[in-house]
Amino acid sequence: MSDWRIFYTVRNSYGLAEMRKHKVLIIVLLAALLCVSVLAGILLGSVSISVQDVLACLTGKDTDSTNYILVTAVRIPRVFGGLVAGLGLATAGVILQGVMNNALASPNTIGVNSGAGFAVMLSMAFFPGNLTATALMAFLGALITTLLIFLLAYLADSSRTTIILAGVTVSSFLSAGINTVKLMDTDITVNMTSFMIGSLSGITFKKLILPGYGVIIGVFLACMLAKALNILGLGDDIARSLGLRVNLMRFVLLVIASVLAGVVVSYAGLLSFVGLIVPHMCRRLFGNDNRLLLPCSALLGGSFVLISDIIGRTLFAPYELPVGIIMSFLGGPFFLYLLRRKNGGRRINA
Numbered sequence: 001m002s003d004w005r006i007f008y009t010v011r012n013s014y015g016l017a018e019m020r021k022h023k024v025l026i027i028v029l030l031a032a033l034l035c036v037s038v039l040a041g042i043l044l045g046s047v048s049i050s051v052q053d054v055l056a057c058l059t060g061k062d063t064d065s066t067n068y069i070l071v072t073a074v075r076i077p078r079v080f081g082g083l084v085a086g087l088g089l090a091t092a093g094v095i096l097q098g099v100m101n102n103a104l105a106s107p108n109t110i111g112v113n114s115g116a117g118f119a120v121m122l123s124m125a126f127f128p129g130n131l132t133a134t135a136l137m138a139f140l141g142a143l144i145t146t147l148l149i150f151l152l153a154y155l156a157d158s159s160r161t162t163i164i165l166a167g168v169t170v171s172s173f174l175s176a177g178i179n180t181v182k183l184m185d186t187d188i189t190v191n192m193t194s195f196m197i198g199s200l201s202g203i204t205f206k207k208l209i210l211p212g213y214g215v216i217i218g219v220f221l222a223c224m225l226a227k228a229l230n231i232l233g234l235g236d237d238i239a240r241s242l243g244l245r246v247n248l249m250r251f252v253l254l255v256i257a258s259v260l261a262g263v264v265v266s267y268a269g270l271l272s273f274v275g276l277i278v279p280h281m282c283r284r285l286f287g288n289d290n291r292l293l294l295p296c297s298a299l300l301g302g303s304f305v306l307i308s309d310i311i312g313r314t315l316f317a318p319y320e321l322p323v324g325i326i327m328s329f330l331g332g333p334f335f336l337y338l339l340r341r342k343n344g345g346r347r348i349n350a
Contacts (some may be wrong), residue, residue: 014321021235023292026285030299034083040081042071044310046317049075081203082305082323086278088215088260090301091222093275094282094294095257098229099250099287100150102163106275107261110167111345114174115145116265121181124188124240135210135266142262145170146254150217183279198324200309203339211263218260219298225253226290229316233288253301271305271324279303280334 002166022269023078043049049067056062057071089107096112107113119141122132126132152166182192187221194201222229231239239246264271279293305323309329313319 017057024289026292027299030296030303033317034299034303034306036275036308038079038083039305040181040310041082041306042075045075045313046320053099055075058283072085077203077205078200079203081200081208081268081304081307084208084212084215084306085200085217085264085271086274086300087298087303088211088264088301089271089274090278090297091215091219091294092257092260093301094279094290094297095222095229095253095260096146096275097279098252098290099232099257100163103280104335106163106273106279107257108270108272108274108275108331109133109246110146110149110163111171111174112142112146112149112167112221112258112261113265113270113280114171114178116142118174118177118181118269118323119262120195120266121178121188125181125185128188131207131266132210135214135263138266139214139259142265143255143258145174146227146258180343194322197322197328198327199322200305201320201322203267207267209324211267214259214263220257222253222256223294225249225256226294229253229294231292233290235325236345269324273327273334274305277331277334 037067042054042253047070049071051061053067054071057065057068062068072159093106096107096110097103098133115137122141123130123137126128129136144220147165149166149170152170153163178196181187228244231242231244232246232249232253234242236246279297282293282297282300286296305327308326309323312323312326315321
């Protein structure tokens, strides 16, 4: 082998090794941030609890105090609820942006959350107190809405603007449906304010069983299909030439995104902007390779929701702001930034 070939072989091998180390370091740092967020979510709130008191509650040394009830029945279920919501919505956002080839697509902006919310409202009206029915209905609502928006965009011109406009139209229609159900059944309007805003208060482990399994399985499957999502980003013709069954894979990915968004809405309400902000942050930091983007977005999504919830609990303590309000304050300006962002001196059209 000639000298220049040896040089390039060694250089490329070194570059690949450094890249692998970089990816591993990124995931480790994000996992560490998530662990810190989980711990802070247990310790902080309108009433702060020390690490020693938390350990005493978890080890069984303290089972009678108010701290024990607060830690085991309120803080830990709430933290796991925020963790599951962040994992699910951030991963769903990455999938929707990849499948629809639209930087502004997310469960919130294209109406997927509204579809799940409308289905949850119907479940509350017809199957009150049935958590399994609520989760399944939320998934079906999210899936039907996603497929409808995709179909509307396909029948029009499939442009990025069309997808967003189709999502806004369908979301408005579904919001009208939600308000109609609220007016017809006054019994389900008691906690609807928190549901419409998005909140983690009042979460129990019983409510998290089915959504938790759904998000874990959905995130795992999405990571397994990351390579296929990369190929889809090359365009349909190139993807087919590489042997990918484009329509089937697109449908499977949309089903996964619908599961992730739907089950989160079933217990946390209409949380906004997680699936928009987190994937863009990760793309700016880590690039467009979905094999890294999906797990990084999932980890950062969990931290994002937990940190937002901590801010809502501590900012005006002892009063509490729902996590959905904090996310809207963060997500609104970010969405405007994406609309106005320039690339090479030219505005990026939606």
